[in-house]
Amino acid sequence: MRSLAELLTHPRADDAPVAFGRDGVHTWVDFTERVEGLSRQLAGRGAAWLVDCTDSFAFAVALFAIARAGAVGWLPPNRQPGTLRDLAAACDGTLRDDPSPEQVQPNRLVLDPLAFRAPASAAALDPRATVLRLFTSGTAGQAKEIPKAWCHLDEVAELERRFGGALAGDARVFSTAPHQHLYGLLFRVLWPLAAGRPFQADPLLHAEELLPRLAEPGASVLAATPAHLRRLTQRGELADLRGRLQAVFSSGGPLPAETAHAIESALGLAPVEVFGSTETGGVATRRQTRSGDPSPAWETLGPVDVRVDPASGCLRVASPFVSVGTEQPDGTLELDMGDRAELHADGRFQLLGRADRLVKIGEKRLALPDMESQLQIHPIVSEAALVDVDRGGDARVAAVLVLSAEGRKLLARDGRRAVAAALAEHLAPNWDRVLLPRVWRIVDSLPRDERGKLPRSALLAVAGERPRGPRILAEQRGEASLRRELEVPDDLAQLEGHFPEHPVVPGVAQLGWVLDAARVLLGRPLRPRAVEVLKFKAALRPGQRAVLEVRADAELAEASRVRFTLATSDGEVASGRIDVDPS
Amino acid sequence: MTDPTLALEIKKLIVEALALEDIAPEEIETSAPLFVEGLGLDSIDALELAMALEEKYGVTVGDDPDENQKIFFSVESLMGFVQKGS
Numbered sequence A: 001m002r003s004l005a006e007l008l009t010h011p012r013a014d015d016a017p018v019a020f021g022r023d024g025v026h027t028w029v030d031f032t033e034r035v036e037g038l039s040r041q042l043a044g045r046g047a048a049w050l051v052d053c054t055d056s057f058a059f060a061v062a063l064f065a066i067a068r069a070g071a072v073g074w075l076p077p078n079r080q081p082g083t084l085r086d087l088a089a090a091c092d093g094t095l096r097d098d099p100s101p102e103q104v105q106p107n108r109l110v111l112d113p114l115a116f117r118a119p120a121s122a123a124a125l126d127p128r129a130t131v132l133r134l135f136t137s138g139t140a141g142q143a144k145e146i147p148k149a150w151c152h153l154d155e156v157a158e159l160e161r162r163f164g165g166a167l168a169g170d171a172r173v174f175s176t177a178p179h180q181h182l183y184g185l186l187f188r189v190l191w192p193l194a195a196g197r198p199f200q201a202d203p204l205l206h207a208e209e210l211l212p213r214l215a216e217p218g219a220s221v222l223a224a225t226p227a228h229l230r231r232l233t234q235r236g237e238l239a240d241l242r243g244r245l246q247a248v249f250s251s252g253g254p255l256p257a258e259t260a261h262a263i264e265s266a267l268g269l270a271p272v273e274v275f276g277s278t279e280t281g282g283v284a285t286r287r288q289t290r291s292g293d294p295s296p297a298w299e300t301l302g303p304v305d306v307r308v309d310p311a312s313g314c315l316r317v318a319s320p321f322v323s324v325g326t327e328q329p330d331g332t333l334e335l336d337m338g339d340r341a342e343l344h345a346d347g348r349f350q351l352l353g354r355a356d357r358l359v360k361i362g363e364k365r366l367a368l369p370d371m372e373s374q375l376q377i378h379p380i381v382s383e384a385a386l387v388d389v390d391r392g393g394d395a396r397v398a399a400v401l402v403l404s405a406e407g408r409k410l411l412a413r414d415g416r417r418a419v420a421a422a423l424a425e426h427l428a429p430n431w432d433r434v435l436l437p438r439v440w441r442i443v444d445s446l447p448r449d450e451r452g453k454l455p456r457s458a459l460l461a462v463a464g465e466r467p468r469g470p471r472i473l474a475e476q477r478g479e480a481s482l483r484r485e486l487e488v489p490d491d492l493a494q495l496e497g498h499f500p501e502h503p504v505v506p507g508v509a510q511l512g513w514v515l516d517a518a519r520v521l522l523g524r525p526l527r528p529r530a531v532e533v534l535k536f537k538a539a540l541r542p543g544q545r546a547v548l549e550v551r552a553d554a555e556l557a558e559a560s561r562v563r564f565t566l567a568t569s570d571g572e573v574a575s576g577r578i579d580v581d582p583s
Numbered sequence B: 001m002t003d004p005t006l007a008l009e010i011k012k013l014i015v016e017a018l019a020l021e022d023i024a025p026e027e028i029e030t031s032a033p034l035f036v037e038g039l040g041l042d043s044i045d046a047l048e049l050a051m052a053l054e055e056k057y058g059v060t061v062g063d064d065p066d067e068n069q070k071i072f073f074s075v076e077s078l079m080g081f082v083q084k085g086s
Helices: A004-009 A028-042 A056-068 A081-090 A155-166 A182-195 A207-215 A226-233 A236-241 A257-267 A368-376 A405-414 A416-427 A456-463 A507-522 B004-017 B043-057 B065-071 B075-085
Strands: A017-021 A024-027 A048-052 A072-074 A093-096 A109-111 A130-135 A145-149 A172-175 A220-224 A245-250 A272-277 A281-286 A305-308 A314-319 A333-343 A349-354 A358-361 A364-367 A381-390 A395-403 A439-442 A471-477 A481-487 A528-536 A545-552 A561-568 A571-580
Touching: A004 A056, A004 A182, A017 A028, A017 A056, A024 A028, A028 A056, A028 A109, A048 A056, A048 A081, A056 A072, A056 A093, A056 A130, A056 A182, A130 A182, A155 A182, A155 A245, A155 A281, A172 A182, A172 A207, A182 A220, A182 A272, A182 A281, A207 A220, A207 A226, A207 A236, A207 B065, A220 A226, A226 A245, A226 A257, A226 B043, A236 A257, A245 A257, A281 A314, A305 A333, A358 A395, A364 A368, A368 A381, A368 A395, A368 A416, A381 A456, A395 A405, A395 A416, A395 A456, A405 A416, A416 A439, A439 A456, A481 A507, A507 A528, A507 A545, A507 A561, A507 A571, B004 B043, B004 B075, B043 B075, B065 B075
Parallel strands: A048 A072, A048 A093, A072 A130, A093 A109, A172 A220, A220 A245, A245 A272, A395 A439
Antiparallel strands: A017 A024, A130 A145, A272 A281, A305 A314, A314 A333, A333 A349, A358 A364, A381 A395, A471 A481, A481 A545, A528 A571, A545 A561, A561 A571
């Protein structure tokens, strides 16, 4: 296979398929004439173009036209409006195939990459010139730019050498990986393009949408993310593809052994897991098989060199595909990936986990410190710490917050949900939705250890803490009363150890709910002096609904007694009176 | 399409399957968008919700992306999907 820089110099049959979508097949002549047409539009009109395409064929046309015009394509890490706006501002124009009306920069040059055609002419591209800029994490402001020249992307020739032999020459390549990230860029677009295998052009959002497409006659290849593969294996149809689906690749996060084994059972071939990064490209691959080592070592790809830094214990990678790093004597670059690893004598390695606080969720990369700083600049936040929690399936971000005085005011007035909503809105312009915190915990101080550090285990303990109060379904205020409709959560923390076979809400927990409601009613901190005429008449169980009413004996400011009743539809659960200091 | 029991059941399923905090099933509007605006669900939620619906109602998501977008638009559209499929 030739270098990608020579792709346009070696003509293929005009009708050779390049890509296929719902609207049919795109051929080689479609591709080359559109590249030529678009590159003439771009020539002399700018050096940097934002490539915002939903269709992978339009995306491929845009990339090669930009390279033909001697410019650089910027690939947005996500399509959040804030990200696109920031990147578009730094570019000379945008190449966008999506005609949707939300225009990022209406007064800027926006071109449809598929709108132009011209007779193709053979042209070699410069293999060492930067043609693409990828971005690695959340915000455009803080994201790291990763430049790529064709020579860095020529790793596709190595993929073809290693894996192409098992694939039919006309096998169609399907993918759920976004093409603007390196995995999708290599496996979904560039490798198929260089090898002459047609690739799927339209984006598929649900794993279910893939199955009927894969079931069409002919050989196929699938490059997907672990979450989508997991979903596919939960459907029975995968086994119908045996013999036709010739390879399955997984990248973007760890592939659960269970998923790998299910794919092997269904197809008779184990999926290939690819380990790499935007900076380094693909570094190594492995196959988890049912009969083999439960944690097989990673084998480097062709000319990739790895070593473990003795000081940090982290993997350092050097290869012609690394585009950011320290220059080595042979001219290649070397980069510390931030993954702790153990190197075997045969050159293979085991991964031991991330050294820093970079997490991957839904195949998106998030630097927790970036999001923490963004949270901390919000006026309602005094301190913020984030931790990734595994809630069975994909990880999610949990935020542990210390609120500022303003934040405490908001909390007292509108509740935790308002705090969470305000902060989610604050983060939303810059991060993909899947990265936004899903668990919000408000604490008086962060759980620091004696060295002032925040141990992950302590954050997890806070984030994992179960609800201590009831779910409030409705709340009505009277002049001197408050009525709350409650539901007892099944995972209420106070149920722990309280009669395992017959969980009931302890009376002291019910009193806590009463005090909370009384505090909200009176609008001031309570100083309870006594609880009088307290009666517990019936048990309250998880899942049950109840109505709590608190009523003050006088105008709220003067009130010193609050009567309460807690009742389910079966009757009264508890009642009594709390005596408090007047304000 | 207007079965309030089914609507509440699906709302509960959403809250439980996605472990949503700070929102009670009753607070989800039957006709409001679930994704992006509205509840603000994301692509991982879509996967998990599809799995939960399949488990509870035996309905499976089809292969048409436009159709899927319509199905997952709101509680109301999910109700139609569940009623038709089961």
